[in-house]
Amino acid sequence: MQFRLDKLIKLLGQHGLAGLALNPGPTLAYLTGLHFHLMERPTVLLVTATGELALVLPELEAGKLAGLPFEIRHYTYSDDPETRPAAFSRAAEALHLPGESLGVEATRMRYLELTYLADALPDTGFEDASDCLADLRMIKDASELEKMRQAAEIAQTALLATLARLQAGMTEKDVANQLIIQLLEAGSDPGLPFAPIVSFGENSANPHAVPTDRPLRPGDLLLVDWGANVDGYLSDITRTFTFGEVEPELLAIGEIVRKANQAGRAAGAPGVEAGAIDRAARAVIDAAGYGQAFIHRTGHGLGLEAHEAPYIYDGSSLALMPGMTFTVEPGIYLPEKGGVRIEDDVVVTENGLESLTDLPRAVLPLEDFLGG
Ligand code: CO
Ligand code: CO
Numbered sequence: 001m002q003f004r005l006d007k008l009i010k011l012l013g014q015h016g017l018a019g020l021a022l023n024p025g026p027t028l029a030y031l032t033g034l035h036f037h038l039m040e041r042p043t044v045l046l047v048t049a050t051g052e053l054a055l056v057l058p059e060l061e062a063g064k065l066a067g068l069p070f071e072i073r074h075y076t077y078s079d080d081p082e083t084r085p086a087a088f089s090r091a092a093e094a095l096h097l098p099g100e101s102l103g104v105e106a107t108r109m110r111y112l113e114l115t116y117l118a119d120a121l122p123d124t125g126f127e128d129a130s131d132c133l134a135d136l137r138m139i140k141d142a143s144e145l146e147k148m149r150q151a152a153e154i155a156q157t158a159l160l161a162t163l164a165r166l167q168a169g170m171t172e173k174d175v176a177n178q179l180i181i182q183l184l185e186a187g188s189d190p191g192l193p194f195a196p197i198v199s200f201g202e203n204s205a206n207p208h209a210v211p212t213d214r215p216l217r218p219g220d221l222l223l224v225d226w227g228a229n230v231d232g233y234l235s236d237i238t239r240t241f242t243f244g245e246v247e248p249e250l251l252a253i254g255e256i257v258r259k260a261n262q263a264g265r266a267a268g269a270p271g272v273e274a275g276a277i278d279r280a281a282r283a284v285i286d287a288a289g290y291g292q293a294f295i296h297r298t299g300h301g302l303g304l305e306a307h308e309a310p311y312i313y314d315g316s317s318l319a320l321m322p323g324m325t326f327t328v329e330p331g332i333y334l335p336e337k338g339g340v341r342i343e344d345d346v347v348v349t350e351n352g353l354e355s356l357t358d359l360p361r362a363v364l365p366l367e368d369f370l371g372g
Contacts, residue, residue: 026232038108148347151229169216198223199339225238258342268352
């Protein structure tokens, strides 16, 4: 924890931030090991660029601080909202925050907390600290990678167990529900990275489909995008299968996407731009004439969040470094017909990219996986 805090202090200096205000979430947990619910009662951790900490939290949560291996100043308030401003003011005063810029997580900080902070720190501005926090969390250490490997392993085990239980007439919702059960059975923590995507036939042409009551029918593609959680570290995998005899074009796009996935994974190495992975995968799909049907970036960082830095898009000049983890997930989506996406989780090593996921990538018949 002290190592992570020291790293943050250095980064705050580099990014010209006087400090950081954090809501409950992955960064707060990463720095302190503390887990709070993001709810209607505000909880905010203030960290200064000199390494001072102050936590504002509801009285009923203060017990969580008892077992901490380090001291943290904290300021509580009661269930009467009138007592909140005083807690924020006392925290702000204790830290002697300079009247400069305080960084916040743009995707997490809410109007609720920001209002209390602005009132307690009238001379302080707020700015997006996403770049600073990306630098803090992007490179995973060995223990983080071990959890990500486990999350990948659990997800793969759960998918195979789910496929073996598939039966004619099952709906997308049935399969998604079964997959959730199998993820928990295989050892995932209950907070799944996201609700699994299970889409059949024409629904698979929507990259972010929500499972429906549509039953599986011969001639369908079946796309599953799912992941597990181990101690907050996530996996995020996609595989696509055929059911019965499918149109030749769907088989053809399956093979193109498989090659694009392979090209993307082959393109990454330390010092290489993140954008080069996107370009390598996209070149395969462009060359096959389906460029217009690959409607999203090639991947996104993965770790404590299902989407985090580094983002894998054409324009990214970010230099890859060993320990960075992200997805490689090209896809081709043909409206009314179906879509194929093949998504792996990878880590940058000294030599290139290592895939944490190793289920067969080819678009295979579901029949190969059914239980006997
Ligand atoms: Co996914
Ligand atoms: Co993904």
